[in-house]
Amino acid sequence: MTVAEAAAFLKVSDDVLYPMLARGEIPAGKVKGQWRLIEDDLLNWLRSQYPVKARAPSDVEVLCHTEGKEPVTGGSLSMEYASLLGLPTSKTQKHSKGS
Numbered sequence: 001m002t003v004a005e006a007a008a009f010l011k012v013s014d015d016v017l018y019p020m021l022a023r024g025e026i027p028a029g030k031v032k033g034q035w036r037l038i039e040d041d042l043l044n045w046l047r048s049q050y051p052v053k054a055r056a057p058s059d060v061e062v063l064c065h066t067e068g069k070e071p072v073t074g075g076s077l078s079m080e081y082a083s084l085l086g087l088p089t090s091k092t093q094k095h096s097k098g099s
Helices: 003-010 014-022 039-048 075-085
Strands: 029-031 034-036
């Protein structure tokens, strides 16, 4: 996108945007001497400007609530899913032993 398009997208004037581009504050490149911006890069830059409280946590490791627990099988939902998937169902689960 052009500077004019980016400025309209950000709801600022070209005069505000040009110095930011010159300082390298906003990701952009020049094509034949004219600034060009990629909308995804502009969106990512804008999101990075949000206060930390407003951002979705991206650097926090989210652990699954079932981590470290034995998998649960059986029950009415397992039978229902198996039936919907056309899998054989039985009242008791058969466990195979690995060698």
